[in-house]
Amino acid sequence: MEEQAPRKIMFVNRRAPHGSIYAYEGLEVVLIFGAYDQEISAAFLDDAVFSLKKGQDTSELGVKEFSATFRVLEAYGVENRYVEKESLEKRGLTPDDLIVDVEVVDGATLRKAMGEQDVLLPF
């Protein structure tokens, strides 16, 4: 088989955790993609910034708490992890409220990064 250049694949996360399964099942996809040596990035905008919020406790819901798992993204080869500034600010959050180190970017930076992708996957 022909050797291909790695593909640029971005996970565009826009949903909050717990209210629906997209944030969790989206995370499961990212972790698998980490094994395929592609150029993976993850963007968090709109309500997805709540997925990264510190202090989540789902024990009363009886639901698995997975916010800690976002902290493995870097080790799993997700090189770029973007959080959109406007989404964060609108929701009264600062980078200190987040469980992971991410790059807080403005809309223009995110626009440029999205434009460079081969594949965009919404979760």
Place this chain on the structure above:
Amino acid sequence: MTFGILVQEGPYNHEASDSAYHFIQAALAEGHKITGVFFYNDGVTNTTKLMDIPADDRHISKRWSELGAKGVPLIVCVAAAKRRGINSDVLIDHARIDGLGQLSELCIESDRLITFGD
């Protein structure tokens, strides 16, 4: 051109399955190749053969199975399927249960990857 398709939503509740189906039909008619349809999230429930549909409406899982018979690979995510009680006992013909790695392959092999969902 080659298209990979990701279906994230179940049938009937949402139009996503219909949109994906019509898109695929049009793409095939235009001479394109579908590298595969990957069913994820509640999308896995598109692929149960236990659907029983009134005769005056479209039969979504049958429609998928017919596409599969034409050679369009139908791939159902094993982890998502297990969560929702879909296994090989209830799976439509011409679909297969496989890992998320297959979605990664679709992303790598297809010229375009398009997602249909809620």
Place this chain on the structure above:
Amino acid sequence: MSAIEVGGKNIALDEDGFLADIGDWNEEVALALAKTENVDMTDAHWEVVNFLRDYYAEYKIAPMIRILTKAIGKKLGKEKGNTKYLYELYPAGPAKQACKIAGLPKPTGCV
């Protein structure tokens, strides 16, 4: 669903022999699980099991093999951070066997 008896108590297992309730785990249970896998637990085996439990406690997932070897190499020494070392300890594969003994949830097998 089967079960194993540990200290007079029945511990439920799923169809693949993983703990049905990960809260049931203790070292005695681990030894009983190791027996079902024909693994004799040495200090080296425990090192990996404890590593997996710590990793799970921190990140809520079992690491994939590539991450596991890298992280083990970093924490326990370079000579241990490779698949050969891990397969010698756990011939059926660290993901399946060591995770089972460590009382982690069954990997979803989604690769």
Place this chain on the structure above:
Amino acid sequence: MLHIVNKSPFSNGNLDTCLRIAQADDPILLIEDGVFAVKKGTSLEGRMKETVGRHPVYALQADLKARGIEGVVDGVTVCDYAGFVRLVEEHRPHSWL
């Protein structure tokens, strides 16, 4: 890239986010309930007219027809599924779900 929006702008913010992020001249395709955005005479008509000035805007005919929408905002192109396929051929798609 091609931006695909499938939600009504009257009950959901996906079109807003799409317009905030989309590069000028990126095409936008409205499908499913997204087609309500291009109906003539709504409170959003002014905004959609501005949008048409910055982006090529398409709406899927089958979805318009299913919802009984005949008049669309000036400058919006109505396309069929074959047109949808051609848009995806020309641009890498992103679905704002």
